[in-house]
Amino acid sequence: MGNVIDLGHGVRAAVTERHGGVSAPPYDSLNLGLGSGDVREAVLANRRTAAAGLGFDIDRVVWMNQVHSADVLVADAPGGAGTCDGVVTTRPDLVLASMAADCLPVLAADGEAGVLGAAHSGRLGTANGVAANLVGSMVGQGARADRITVFLGPAICGKCYEVPPEVQAETARDTPEAASTTRKGTTGVDMLAAVTAQLRRAGVTDVRADGRCTLESPELFSHRGGAPxxxxxSFIWRS
Known part of the structure; x- marks a missing residue:
């Protein structure tokens, strides 16, 4: 199911893994993505299983319709937050979710102010600064950047994420840390390094990372490792 991480002030974070659900191959087995092509009933059952295993009710969760944007919305109710790749809330009963299968999940909290945030930073979201937008939106809701703790979930690493040179250049245009060299010596993108740099420039000093590469970790889903x-x-909530 994944370990629960204590981010302080009663804030918890967790990343689910691929085993322990009811989905058939190639989605085996704890697939939580409704847009993946899996059977809807299986995904909903998996979501209930994941929430129960982590100790919260599935009806508390806020889900994003993720489209690789840099848009951040404020959620004041559970369910679908709308089309966005970042969501922020001040409601203490809500659980925020970010879905991924190579992209970088961003979970953020100013526990003192009671402001939580979650984002999905894929290559385009990273290029366009969705993580910095998340911090800005949290500050707009009463958080302070220097009080925010961020937990970065697993993502494909810069040694594995090979892209054409023009794609690397586009991604690294505003964040040079995004440029990497793969193990094969080709041009790559390092979303973890890029988003860490973006967060630090936005004033966040406490940045923690899961550190696993989705392509190299068989317990995690990876789009590059096998699509579909x-x-x-990746969930964040207040206990």
């Missing part, structure tokens, strides 16, 4: 595939979720 399922999605894991």
């Amino acid at each position: 595939t399922g999605r894991f979720a």
